[in-house]
Amino acid sequence: MISLNALWRNLSNKLFSIKNKIINLWDKDEKSLSFFNKIILYFLFIFEFFYKIFFQGFIFWNKNFGKPLKTNFKVISIGNISCGGTGKSVLARYLIENIKAKGAILLRGYKSQNEKTGKSFLVSDGNNIFCKSDFCGDEAFMLASSLKIPVVIGKNRSKSVDLLNNLGCNYLVLDDAYQNFALKKDYEILLLDARNPFGNNHCLPAGPLREKDINRADIIIFTHADEIDDKKRLELKRGIKKQNIFFGKHALSFFMNSEMKRFLIDDFESKRFVAFAGIGSFSGFCRSLEKTKINLVKSIEFEDHHQYSIQEVIKILEISDSLDAFGVITTLKDWVKICNFFSELDPKLLKKIYFLDISFDFLNKEEEILFFNLIKI
Known part of the structure; x- marks a missing residue:
C-alpha cells in the first residue's frame, strides 16, 4: 500500500515538473514556440490579466487604507x-x-x-x-x-x-x-x-x-x-x-564540510562533484560552482524550500559514488536542513558533503x- 507521504511526494514532483515547464516558456521567444506551447502561453496571459487586477487592488488598498505599525526600531x-x-x-x-x-x-x-x-x-x-x-x-x-x-x-x-x-x-x-x-x-x-x-x-x-x-x-x-x-x-x-x-x-567565500572545516575556493579545482539544492535560482548556484573550477559531473534540482528526507540524502550520496565523484555540494540554506540527518549517516559518507558559502559585496x-x-x- 502506498503511504500518504509517498503520494504527496509524487504529487509534489509532478507539480514541480509543471512549474519548470512554465518557467521554460518564460525564457523562450514567443515566435519560436510550438502551436501547443503558444496556446498554453495565451491561457497564461489571460490568468495574468486577472492577477494584475487583483494585485493592483491589493496595492491600492494598502496605500490608501492600510495603517502600517510604527515601531520603536x-x-x-x-x-x-x-x-x-x-x-x-x-x-x-x-x-x-x-x-x-x-x-x-x-x-x-x-x-x-x-x-x-x-x-x-x-x-x-x-x-x-x-x-x-x-x-x-x-x-x-x-x-x-x-x-x-x-x-x-x-x-x-x-x-x-x-x-x-x-x-x-x-x-x-x-x-x-x-x-x-x-x-x-x-x-x-x-x-x-x-x-x-x-x-x-x-x-x-x-x-x-x-x-x-x-x-x-x-x-x-x-x-x-x-x-x-x-x-x-x-x-x-x-x-x-x-x-x-x-x-x-555574490562573492564566493569558502567551502565547508560536515566537520565544519573551511576550504579555500581553489582547493577543489578539477575535483568531481555532484551538486544539489532547492533554492529560487538553481541555475545561478550552478554558475557560481562553475566559477570555482570544480568539475560538476551532475546537478540535481529540488523545489525551492524543499524539505529533504534521509532517503533523498542517501540517494544523492549513492549517485555521487556511482559517478566516482569526490563529494556532493549544496548551499548553506539546504545544508541547515540536511544536517539533522548527519548523526544517522555513515561517517565515510558524511565526509563527502560540502556547502559553498556565498556573500554579498x-x-x-x-x-x-x-x-x-x-x-x-
Whole structure:
C-alpha cells in the first residue's frame, strides 16, 4: 500500500515538473514556440490579466487604507518584484554583519510548519535557537545559525515585532517585504537581477514578475552586476529614473564540510562533484560552482524550500559514488536542513558533503560608502 507521504511526494514532483515547464516558456521567444506551447502561453496571459487586477487592488488598498505599525526600531525592508532568488537573504546577512548597531531579522517562515499555525515565533534570541529548521523554515534557521541574532518568523509582522521587545535591538531587517505593508519602513531596498531584471516583462503566471512598480523603492541594488559589462550597467542606470542605484555581486567565500572545516575556493579545482539544492535560482548556484573550477559531473534540482528526507540524502550520496565523484555540494540554506540527518549517516559518507558559502559585496568601495551613508541607524 502506498503511504500518504509517498503520494504527496509524487504529487509534489509532478507539480514541480509543471512549474519548470512554465518557467521554460518564460525564457523562450514567443515566435519560436510550438502551436501547443503558444496556446498554453495565451491561457497564461489571460490568468495574468486577472492577477494584475487583483494585485493592483491589493496595492491600492494598502496605500490608501492600510495603517502600517510604527515601531520603536529602524526598519529596513529587503524585497524584489520577481519570483526566484535575487539574493535577499545574502544581503540581509551582509547588513547584519556590517551595521554596528544590534539588529534582528523578521521573516514569514515560508513553507515551514509554523506557517500553518499563522502565529509568530521567536526562532532565536541571539544566544539560543528554539526550534529545528523544518519548524521555522530554511532561511530563518540559516540566518539564526550563522548570525547569532534575534530572528522571528510569522505571517503577521506587526505581531512578530512584539517578540523583539527587551532584546536590545536597534533596527529590524524585513526579509522579502517589498509587498508587505504591515510595518512603517525607514528604508525600502529593492533587489533586481542585473542579468535580466524584468524577465519577459510579464507578471505571474505568464512571467516571473510579481509586479512592475519600482517607485516605492528608496534604494535599488542590481545583484550579479559583475556578470554584465560597464555598458550594460550604464544602460540599466539610465533606464531607471531613481537616484539611489547600486551594483552588487555574490562573492564566493569558502567551502565547508560536515566537520565544519573551511576550504579555500581553489582547493577543489578539477575535483568531481555532484551538486544539489532547492533554492529560487538553481541555475545561478550552478554558475557560481562553475566559477570555482570544480568539475560538476551532475546537478540535481529540488523545489525551492524543499524539505529533504534521509532517503533523498542517501540517494544523492549513492549517485555521487556511482559517478566516482569526490563529494556532493549544496548551499548553506539546504545544508541547515540536511544536517539533522548527519548523526544517522555513515561517517565515510558524511565526509563527502560540502556547502559553498556565498556573500554579498558591492562592486566597488565607493558604492559601499555611499550606501552606508544613506542607511543611518
